[in-house]
Amino acid sequence: MSAVSSLCGVTKILILLYSLGPCFAQSYSDSSYVATEEISTNLGEAEPRDNGLDLEFRYHDHDQLTRYLRAVSAKYPALTALYSIGKSVQGRDLWVMVVSASPYEHMIGKPDVKYVANIHGNEAVGRELLLHLIQHLVTSYDTDAYVKWLLDNTRIHLMPSMNPDGYAISKEGQCDTIHGRHNARRYDLNRNFPDYFKANTKQPQPETEAVKEWISKIQFVVSGSLHGGALVASYPFDNTPSARICRSSVLCSVFQSYAHSPSIAPDDDVFRHLALVYSRNHAKMARGVSCKSGSPRFENGITNGAAWYPLTGGMQDYNYLWHGCMEITLEISCCKYPPAHELHKYWLDNRESLIKFLAEAHRGAHGFVTDENGNPVERAAVRVKGRDVAYHTTKYGEFWRILLPGTYRLDVSADGYLPQEVEFIVVDSHPTLLNVTLHSAKRIDAGGPYYRPVPLPPRPPPAAPNSGIFSSLSNSFNSFVSNIFG
Ligand SMILES: *[C@@H]1O[C@H](CO)[C@@H](O)[C@H](O)[C@H]1NC(C)=O
Numbered sequence: 161m162s163a164v165s166s167l168c169g170v171t172k173i174l175i176l177l178y179s180l181g182p183c184f185a186q187s188y189s190d191s192s193y194v195a196t197e198e199i200s201t202n203l204g205e206a207e208p209r210d211n212g213l214d215l216e217f218r219y220h221d222h223d224q225l226t227r228y229l230r231a232v233s234a235k236y237p238a239l240t241a242l243y244s245i246g247k248s249v250q251g252r253d254l255w256v257m258v259v260s261a262s263p264y265e266h267m268i269g270k271p272d273v274k275y276v277a278n279i280h281g282n283e284a285v286g287r288e289l290l291l292h293l294i295q296h297l298v299t300s301y302d303t304d305a306y307v308k309w310l311l312d313n314t315r316i317h318l319m320p321s322m323n324p325d326g327y328a329i330s331k332e333g334q335c336d337t338i339h340g341r342h343n344a345r346r347y348d349l350n351r352n353f354p355d356y357f358k359a360n361t362k363q364p365q366p367e368t369e370a371v372k373e374w375i376s377k378i379q380f381v382v383s384g385s386l387h388g389g390a391l392v393a394s395y396p397f398d399n400t401p402s403a404r405i406c407r408s409s410v411l412c413s414v415f416q417s418y419a420h421s422p423s424i425a426p427d428d429d430v431f432r433h434l435a436l437v438y439s440r441n442h443a444k445m446a447r448g449v450s451c452k453s454g455s456p457r458f459e460n461g462i463t464n465g466a467a468w469y470p471l472t473g474g475m476q477d478y479n480y481l482w483h484g485c486m487e488i489t490l491e492i493s494c495c496k497y498p499p500a501h502e503l504h505k506y507w508l509d510n511r512e513s514l515i516k517f518l519a520e521a522h523r524g525a526h527g528f529v530t531d532e533n534g535n536p537v538e539r540a541a542v543r544v545k546g547r548d549v550a551y552h553t554t555k556y557g558e559f560w561r562i563l564l565p566g567t568y569r570l571d572v573s574a575d576g577y578l579p580q581e582v583e584f585i586v587v588d589s590h591p592t593l594l595n596v597t598l599h600s601a602k603r604i605d606a607g608g609p610y611y612r613p614v615p616l617p618p619r620p621p622p623a624a625p626n627s628g629i630f631s632s633l634s635n636s637f638n639s640f641v642s643n644i645f646g
């Protein structure tokens with residue numbers, strides 16, 4: 161079953177994201193009545209404390225979480241929209257709540273951003289923090305000018321749990337175990353994405369397929385993946401190319417799993433900055449104190465993913481290389497599933513970081529690529545000179561490129577058009593608006609039959625499969641090493 165048809169089969173999608181196409185429209189009209197009815201029923205029976213006004217600092221199981229999200233969407237219809245991107249192996253909805261002044265519709269020219277929590281089912285703090293972030297945003301909109309600005313200019317998509325099945329078997333108080341980490345088929349979802357550097361042979365799981373479909377439909381500009389088990393903001397790349405001398409040696413594969421060498425992304429400066437925005441706005445992350453004796457300490461509370469430990473099939477590299485979304489991994493608690501009475505402290509520690517990080521979507525350059533008639537050019541490749549990675553325009557011709565202050569050259573190309581180069585400046589205080597007009601390549605050829613379209617730049621190619629035993633050996637070492645950490 162394709163991802164699209166499984167999405168269409170979801171009966172409780174509460175909203176229509178117009179970019180998601182006709183099957184979603186169908187689901188919306190079929191299910192909105194049911195959903196409304198369930199909200200009123202649930203509100204009647206539920207603990208009155210979860211009425212969407214108060215949210216206690218305690219853990220919420222899947223049903224309580226669902227009830228809370230529905231109550232909020234009923235109470236704040238102008239600021240929130242609830243949708244499900246699919247179901248877990250055991251049939252739990254993968255909920256996403258949008259918080260924005262335009263919850264149902266993308267605002268053309270304004271960024272969409274996201275957080276995904278609880279991808280490891282036993283890393284539970286992020287799951288609760290996203291509920292509190294929802295609560296904070298909707299209740300502060302009228303009183304907090306910064307929150308109002310953020311919601312007026314950004315659509316924030318929050319997924320409290322990507323792994324509700326793993327969470328269902330996890331136990332409060334378990335700080336270091338891996339019980340509940342995997343999905344119901346025992347797959348680690350943060351090793352389940354296509355990988356640029358090495359072939360990922362793991363069978364794609366429904367939770368991963370749903371996320372892949374989701375992020376292919378919405379152009380997210382920044383994203384945070386919330387984890388536990390350490391206190392650090394980790395940024396791409398998580399994986400690393402095989403060193404040349406190591407291609408054919410088992411020992412080298414093993415060695416590489418432990419080698420603490422960074423794997424530098426073309427946007428390393430931007431990723432470091434984003435990680436620092438999180439760590440420096442956090443109550444203690446930037447101090448870089450190690451969680452316990454023997455575990456690493458991270459200078460300024462940030463690290464390159466591979467420098468910590470390399471992994472294959474992670475979500476952040478995929479977001480960046482496949483979709484031009486700058487995702488980082490936020491390890492927000494030394495204990496993976498701490499006692500509930502500590503949740504309030506975690507919220508206070510992370511509140512500022514969670515908000516300031518998302519606002520980084522408004523840094524750098526953004527704009528539209530249009531043709532001579534002002535029509536948007538979709539899937540034009542947008543490259544910043546010196547950064548070997550292509551971003552692509554949306555169907556409205558939009559692009560976003562987070563960059564630090566400086567002078568840059570932008571290279572814009574699309575099938576059937578002459579490539580265009582634009583020099584521009586980025587300042588700290590506000591984003592640079594860049595509208596680029598592409599001219600048809602045909603005009604130059606004066607209608608002759610010799611026009612050859614410029615081929616679209618290829619998507620990241622699948623890495624050459626590592627052969628047999630070396631690959632599986634190094635993979636199992638990878639998963640062994642990484643299971644120790646978040
Ligand atoms: C940039 O392009 C968009 C979309 O075509 C248009 O709405 C906007 O007015 C343009 N802005 C400037 C400053 O040209």
Ligand SMILES: [Zn+2]
Nearest residue numbers: 280387388646
């Ligand atoms: Zn984790």
